[in-house]
Amino acid sequence: MSGTGTKTGAATRAEYCVVACAEAWRGAGEILASPMGTIPMIGARLARLTFSPDLLLTDGEALLIGDAPAIGAPPRVVEGWLPYRQHLALVTTGRRHVMMGASQIDRYGNQNISCIGDWERPKRQLLGVRGAPVNTLNNPTSYWVPKHSPRVFVERVDMVSGVGYDRAAAAGPSATRYHRIPEVVSDLGVFDFDTPDHSMRLRSLHPGVTVEQVTAATGFGLTVPDDVPFTREPTAEELRLIRVEIDPKGLREREVPA
Numbered sequence: 001m002s003g004t005g006t007k008t009g010a011a012t013r014a015e016y017c018v019v020a021c022a023e024a025w026r027g028a029g030e031i032l033a034s035p036m037g038t039i040p041m042i043g044a045r046l047a048r049l050t051f052s053p054d055l056l057l058t059d060g061e062a063l064l065i066g067d068a069p070a071i072g073a074p075p076r077v078v079e080g081w082l083p084y085r086q087h088l089a090l091v092t093t094g095r096r097h098v099m100m101g102a103s104q105i106d107r108y109g110n111q112n113i114s115c116i117g118d119w120e121r122p123k124r125q126l127l128g129v130r131g132a133p134v135n136t137l138n139n140p141t142s143y144w145v146p147k148h149s150p151r152v153f154v155e156r157v158d159m160v161s162g163v164g165y166d167r168a169a170a171a172g173p174s175a176t177r178y179h180r181i182p183e184v185v186s187d188l189g190v191f192d193f194d195t196p197d198h199s200m201r202l203r204s205l206h207p208g209v210t211v212e213q214v215t216a217a218t219g220f221g222l223t224v225p226d227d228v229p230f231t232r233e234p235t236a237e238e239l240r241l242i243r244v245e246i247d248p249k250g251l252r253e254r255e256v257p258a
Contacts (some may be wrong), residue, residue, distance in 0.1 A: 011234050013187060014039065014256040016206045017146075018242055019234045020185045022047040024099060024142045030054040032082075032090060034098035038247075038255045040144045040185075041071060044099075045246045046238060058082060071247050091131070094178045097140040100132065102184075104157040105143060107199045107220045109181040111136075111162030119159055132161035137168070140180045146255050148186035150219035165198035187256045188214050190231055195223050204231045 011019075021043025025033050033044040033055050045068035048055045057065050059075055062084070066077030082090070090096055103126050104112035111132060117123035135141045141162060145152050160167060168179040183203070184191040190204045201223040202214060207230050215222060234242070242252070 011207075011239060012253060012256075012258050013206055013208065014252040014258070015234055015239065015242055016231050017185060017187060017256050018042045018046060018252060019238065020183075020190045020204070020206075020231050021099060021142075021144060022050070022238075023190075023232075024183055024185070025052050025055055025097060028052050028055055028097060030056060030095075032056045032058070032096040034058075034096055035144075036098070036100050037144050037146070038071065038251050039146070040099040042242060042247050042252055045069075045071075046241055049241055049245070050238060062087075068246065070245065070249075071251055072249070088134075091134055092138050094139045097142070097182070098135050099142045099144050099185075100135065100162065102143045102145055102152060102162070104152055104154045105145070105184065106154055106157050106164060107222075108164035108166040109143075109162070109184070109193055109198075109200065110157045110160045110164030110167060111143060112157035112159050113161045114159045116158055122158075129159075129161045133163055136163040136179060136181070137175055138178050140182050142182050143184045145184065145186040148188040148214070148217045150217060153186075153218040153220065155220045165193055169198075188217060191222075199223060201225070202228055204229050206231045 017039050021040045025047040035041045035044040048057055048068045059065055062082055063078050064080035064082055065075035066079040067075055069075050102111045113127045114129050115122035115125050168175040181193055188209045189206055191200050192203045193200060195201050205228055211224055211228060
């Protein structure tokens with residue numbers, strides 16, 4: 001679906017996902033947003049342009065930018081330089097909220113982006129552990145899953161890349177001090193770990209999705225409240241910003257098709 005085809009009318013599933021991702025940075029203050037994926041990138045820019053004006057954004061490489069350009073467009077305002085060594089120092093201070101992808105994620109938020117299958121002889125090699133352990137132990141880490149399925153939401157991840165609540169607790173205070181997974185956003189809904197044992201809970205459904213669809217697409221038992229709300233509606237101004245200013249080419253609809 002092109003950008004011109006979505007400038008009017010009701011919000012699409014992709015746009016609900018954008019709003020849900022943006023909410024991860026609501027009231028965040030002056031911290032660095034590190035979104036990974038098209039819809040999280042749109043969400044971070046939407047947050048910056050609306051309810052989180054102090055949010056720090058980058059060009060995806062080494063520049064701190066002072067505006068929120070359209071996806072794929074160069075920044076018009078450059079505020080600073082954030083080389084790799086300084087980026088690593090920033091991570092360890094907790095002054096960043098990253099939203100990563102997940103090839104697998106389990107009920108306690110352990111995430112895998114390294115390999116599928118046994119480590120000794122994996123069926124598929126993925127990205128590798130990358131910076132996931134440091135992210136999860138040093139700053140808030142949320143996750144974005146564009147296609148919710150039992151292959152992603154699994155009972156037990158094949159390898160732990162990002163650290164979940166159970167493993168952080170087992171490692172002790174040095175691991176739990178800054179560990180926090182605010183939310184998981186998928187194309188079906190929003191999830192958190194606000195339960196007594198920090199297991200995953202269904203927080204909201206995107207409009208048009210049922211609880212039964214979510215549970216059928218999840219490979220473990222979710223905590224499901226008695227009355228699950230829908231993900232909030234984007235405002236008219238938010239839709240304008242998404243469709244006209246941030247993503248005029250409609251790239252969001254490719255990541256989550258209508």
